[in-house]
Structure formats: C-alpha cells, structure tokens
Amino acid sequence: MGLLDIRNLSVDFQTAGGLFRAVDGVDIQCERGEILSIVGESGSGKSVSMLAMMGLLPWTAKITAEKMEFDGKDLTKITKRERRKIIGKDMAMIFQEPISSLNPCFTVGFQLGESLKLHLGMNRAERKKRSIELLEMVGIPAPETRLSAFPHQLSGGMNQRVMIAMALSGDPKLLIADEPTTALDVTIQAQILDLLVSLQKEKEMALILITHDMGVVAETAERVQVQYAGQRVEEQHVTGLFTDPHHPYTSALLNALPERAVGRKLPSIPGVVPGQYDRPTGCLFAPRCAHVQDDCHGVVTRQSDALGNALCNHPLNAEVTA
C-alpha cells in the first residue's frame, strides 16, 4: 500500500472576484521511500495541494477531495488535533525562504526543541542532545554553539539546514520540500539537494520535491508529476519524461532548459498560466500550445499510463511508446 494517496483534490480560494480554483482535481500518489517530484510554473498549484494536505491553508481556502489518505489514515476525516499529531512528525515540510521561515525572535535551539518536546515528549537534556545530533546530521559545523544562535545570525543555506533538521526531528515517513533551493545561491543549491537525497536514502523516507526547475528534477527525482494551472497534466518516470514527454507542456518545459537549447536563442513558452478571469474552456494549455488543434477547446481526455497519464487529446511521442 502506498504511503500517500490523494484522489481528485480541488482547492478553491474565496476572492473578491468569486471563487478561484487553484488546484483542479489532482491525484497524487507516493510510495514509501520514493522521491516524487512535482513540477510546474509558479501559479500551477503545486504548493497549494501540499499545503492543503498539511492543513496549512488560510480559512479562505475550500478543500475537497475524494480521498486523502496518508499512512493508512484518512486526512479528510480526522480532527484537527489528530492531524497535528501527524504533521511535523510523520509528515514534515520545508519551505522556499529559509530565513523568513524561521522565527526571528527565537533561537535555533528553541525552535528545534519545540518539535522534540511536542511529538517525542523529550526533557530538556534529551532535547539538547538530540538537537545537536540533528544539526550534525544536516552538516552544520559546531552544532553546540549554533543552538543559541538566532536565524538572522546564520546564512540562508545554514537556515535551510536548520529547517531540514527541524523537519527530520520526528523521523518523518514523508518529507515535503517546497522549492527548497530556489532562494539560495547556486553553489549552495547543489549542497542542499545532495543533503536531501542522501538523508532520504539513509532514513528511507519518501520525499516530495516541489520545484519549477527541470534541472533539479533530473538530478534527484525518480517519478515526476507535471502540473499546469492546478491540473496534473503528465506523470512519468524521470527517464521516460526526459526522453519521451507526452504532454506538449512538458515538452515545452524541457525545451526551455539551457542545456537542451539548440541555436543561439533560448526557447520559451509564450504567454502565462491562466488566472482567475482568463481561464479557457477545454484544455487549459491550449492558448499557449504549439500543437493546438480544433478539438482542444472541447473535451480533454486523460491518456493511459503508457502515455504518461497525459491530459491531452494529441499526446506527443505516441508512436514511440506504442
């Protein structure tokens, strides 16, 4: 049985102009000890679906799902109190901006110790010992002295390591990393990614990596889910995705990688993700699609597993797989 099984998850936000659908009928499955990558442009609803699962969205969000099961527990049915026992322990999350994600008014030691106290009921001495171990594990030098440091005294990379240590404090079965390297320097990005992957192997936990960076996907992921405008448009194993993308959006994303660029100009995808007021009927990618045909403005069919579950009437590279 899978660790995480989400079926038909939708999230709507109440805005001044009515409801805005940020996530539109998304399915997400994740096995134990697996790395799943969710890719998409900003505004594609990839973080929102994870935040919805964690119960971290503001009250203006309306969440509906056919099924939202984690580790055998139905997250749609449990109380808030029961959910709080799971999140931060079995299911942990790290965020994009490490510096603002840590509370500026409390020391690293306090913020680390909080989870240990809450979920594991450790006393002061145990917490200190465990905190030092955790900081060591994420590669922070001189962890004893760092415990009394405040977030603003550490660099961005160090802060992200602290965030990771905090997330690992409850030995999670699933770690969700929401663009963990986007706000960091390029040199630090690789270090943090390596750290995440090695910890994932070591702890045999599942890792969901949310990113907009195909390069990050290529380096780390096993299975990739591509999201566009709140919908899951393709899902494949990473090698298949890079060689034979089936959805035109995936293909366009790959073509935009600098490493793949042919010619002097880097190709880009024209237009932007549709917003609240310009949502097209039919395929949401149709206005930006290079392969658009007449029937794309009507009903869109979901392709088979062999064709990467592509949400597209005219999947690419169909003959290769067939």
Next chain:
Amino acid sequence: MIGFLLKRILLLIPTFIGITIVSFGFVRVLPGDPVLLMAGERGITEERYAALLAEFGYNRPMWQQYLEYLKDLLHGDFGNSLVTKQPVLSEFFTLFPATVELALCAIVLAIVIGIPAGIIAATKRGSFIDQSIMGTALVGYSMPIFWWGLLLIIVFSGTLGWTPVSGRISLLYFFEQKTGFMLIDSLLSGQKGAFASAVQHLILPTIVLATIPLAVIARQTRSAMLEVLGEDYVRTARAKGLSARLVVGVHALRNAMIPVITVIGLSVGTLLAGAILTETIFSWPGIGKWMIDSISRRDYPVVQSGLLLIAAIIMIVNLLVDITYGLINPRIRHQ
C-alpha cells in the same frame, strides 16, 4: 547591546539641554517683568524690588542666568514654590507616587485588556467579535476622557453610589505614608477596610486614564498580529503540528509585541497628559493636579520645574522602553 545603550543615552543629551532651555525660557517669555508678576497685584516697594531682582539674578546677562540655572539644577535646586515656600523638588516627590500609582494601574489595565482584545480580534478577523472589539476601541480612542470621567461619576457615584467621587482614600483612615503608594500603605497600616477604600477610590480614575492607551494598544496589537500571522515562520510553526494556542501565543505574539511595546512606551506621555485631566476630575493629589493648580495660582517656579521634571521622566521611561525593545528583538540586540 552596550553600544546600543550608549548611543541611545548620547542622543538624549541634546534633547535634555533643549528641555532645560524651554523651562528656563518659560519665565523669560512671560509678558511683563517677572518680579512684578510674582509680586502679584499687591504691589511691591522699590527696595524689595531691587533686592528680588538681585536675588533671582534677573539683572545679569541671559546666558549667565542660564548657566546659573543649570548649575542649580545639577545641585538639585529646583527653586521654591511661591505659595507654599517649599522646595519644588520635595513637593514633586511627595506627590509623584500618587500619579505613579494611578498611571501604573491604568497601564496595567490597558495592557491586560488591550493585548488579549487585539489578539482575539486578529484571530477572528472580519467576524462580529472583531468588529465589536475594534468598534469599541475606536470609540475609546475618540473619547474626551474628562467627559468620560464625569459620566462615570454620574453613573457609579451618583446613581449607583458604588464609588467615591474624589481623593485617594476615605477620610476615616489616617496612617503614615511609608511608600507613598496608597494600596501598599493601606495594607501596611493594618487598619480594617483601609485597603478596600483605597481600591474603591482608585477604580474610576484608573478606568478613565486607561481608556485611550487601552484603545491604542488593542488597535496596534490587532494590526501587528494580522501582519505577523501572515509570515512564513508562523506557517512553519503550524507545520510542526503546534496547537493554535502555541502558534499564536508564542510564535506570533513574540513578534507582534515589538511594535506594541513601542506604542506602550509612547503612551507614557499620553498617560501623563491624561493624568492632568483625570486628577483634576477626581481631585487626585498627584503631579497633574499640582501642575494645574500651580498654573492657575501663577506659581511659576513650580510650573517651570514641574515641566522640566515631567519631561525628564518621560525621557527616562522612553529610554527604558528602548532597552526592553532591544531585549525582546534579537535583531536589534546584535547590531
């Protein structure tokens, strides 16, 4: 932290000199001859006039007089009251505890009610509770407190007869003032009912004086809280599985308190200005009433030095607030 402190203290020096110039210049800019003014309507003989002129040093150049004034201040000589002939400084310190007692009670009341009210309003944003709290706060913020005091007297002293109209304690009780704080002294005296009487006398003035700071604190707490609740670290705290109580009460509150503390510090000035009105309405024998009485009695040495002392106290309190600010906000402490 020590550097931060030193810088703050150094910044105060020019302001302090400015304050002494204002209080020194105050008697100078009075229209007319200061000696004649002090003598009042009874008139004065030639010799007495010359003697007074020399005594106060009014016949010397202005800058010399100012330096002389500064020297006196540094020696703790703040002049004598024209009415009571007592040194202004000792009068001030006799009356000051009464004002401190009232102001402390008021600010404690304002904090104890204002901060939770602001937190509740912020966490229930847009609800009926939020709107009621903020509506009430705006009314409090717009309140002419001298009228508010009279209104409370009409209802609680007049109609209901629950509270006394004026003073600090019933005339039935008489005991030595060891600390100057009536609540403590009445307890120390051991007299039955003395403490209850002191509390009864304190209730209405405290409510009146607390009204505006309370409204300001509630409004500021709410807005700071709303801002902080949207921060990334609050999401992190919730992602840890912390209860709403801990997220709001520990993670958000600590950050939201930074601007609130500034506002509490700034309200010390408001409090002393409010004390002038409150003490007048309730005949509370503190420095506010003392200043008003001295102004109407034209007791200029008292007005002059009272102004100086009050400004100096506000400056010291603001300095203390800055230090608290540094303690609560690590980003400032480590600068």
Next chain:
Amino acid sequence: MSDTTNQTPKKETSMRRRMLAEFWFYFSENKGAVVGLALMVLLVFIAIFAPIVAPHDPIQQYRDALLVPPVWQDGGDWRFLLGTDAVGRDMLSRLIYGARFSLFIGVVVVGLALLGGVTVGLIAGYYRGAVDTVIMRIMDVILAFPSLLLALVMVAILGPGLLNAMIAIAIVLQPHFVRLTRAAVLNELNRDYVTSARVAGASPFYLMTRTILPNCLGPVIVQATLSFSNAILDAAALGFLGMGAQPPTPEWGTMLAEAREFILRAWWVVTFPGLAILITVLAINLMGDGLRDALDPKLKRS
C-alpha cells in the same frame, strides 16, 4: 504639435478622475469611513447653518427656565428639546453653535500645523546637514513634553482664550508633520525622477513644492485627519480646564467646565456636550481609517 498640446490636459483630467475613482473605491470599501463621512457632512451643514437650524440664541438666558430637563423627562419643556443649563440657555442651540467652534478650531489648528510642519519638514529634508539636525532636535524637545501640558503652559503664558489655545495646540501638533514630511522627502530625494528634474535645472523651490511634495502627500493627509481629532479633543480639554474659549462662548469643552458643579443634579448639562465631542471625533477618526486605507496601502492597519 497642436494635437499633443490639446491632448495633454484632457489626459490629465481623465487620469485624475481615474485616481479619484480608485480612491473612492478603497475609501467606500470601509463601511465605517462612509458613516464617518456622512456624519461629518451633517456636522458641517449644522455648523454652517447654525443660525437657521438652532431654535434659540445660544447666549439668550431664559430666567424662567433654569436647568429644565430634556423634553422626554418629567418637567421637560417642548421649547427646549435637550433642556437648559444653569442660567436658562437652550442646550440644543448651544450644542449646534458649538459645532462651529469645534470644526473651526480643527480647521485652523490643522491648517497652521500642516503649513508650518510641512514647510519646516521640506527644508530639513531637502537641505539636510546642520539645518536638519537643529530642526529635528527642536522637534524632539517639543515632543518630549506631554502635548496637553505644553499647550497648557503656553496658554498660561499667552493668556487664556480660544485664539491662544489654538496657537498652542498647533505648535504641539506640528512636529508630527515635520517628522513625516522630512522622512518622506528623504525617501523621495534619491528617486530617479527627482534627479532628472534636478538635472533638467529645476530650482530648489520648484523641486520641493512641485516635484517632491505631491509624492509624499498621502501620509501627510492621514496625519492631518489624526491631528484634526486631536486638535478638537485638546481644545475641548483646554476649555474644560478654563484655559480655552471663555464663557459664555458655547464651546463644548467650556460648556462642560461650566456644567461640572451640576453633575449630580442635572445629568443633561454634562452628558450632551461630551457626547457631541465624542461623535465629532469619532466621525473624523472613522474617516481617518478609511483615508489611511485608501491613500497609504503601506500603512494599512484596519
């Protein structure tokens, strides 16, 4: 060429209209602000047409009707809807005329403080250096005193009276404008548009008044509404302490001072003037919150 000269003013008016529409959108979103505005319009109307609206002369003493209670109480008289005071003057008429004083005080005090404060703030911010330091230290000194106390002492020096009270209040309110304007100027001065105006040869006066000032007006207007309510409250407090408007002026604070001794005998002489002050200040503060939301999104607090 003639085309452009004809179009520019047209464009400007449509731009202004759009900005006004946007302002009104944000302002009217705040229900309280609209209520405040309505109250304010009503008060201004009453103040302007006081002689027509008021049933009696505010200083006319009806010797046969001393301390008559409001009409709905026993002993009330239909001639005096809100009762009469201790010398038989109609409360309602005095309150209506009082609106004139309060609004007049607010306008004059804020006008003085605004003009003085903005000018001094512009100078401090534009010239910086020694000028700035001296000005700001003086402002610090003024702010070191509780505003009401300083105003009181100044009135004691100048002599009690409405005019002196207004001057004193304007002086104690003015540092807020200086600080605000200076901060805004320092902020704007480094922007590219100011540099380009300077390079184009604009004079310091032109730069200050035409280029920088319009861009830091938002917070100044918000501060002005705040000061407006403070001015009314402080003037009433001075009146209450016998240092502001002198009897028989129907100023609300002065009315309260006169009514104090009847506090336990005739609730209406105390209640109504204060209520009038409260409602006026509340209306202004409600509007102020709306203005802040509409003009200064950075300061958005409500």
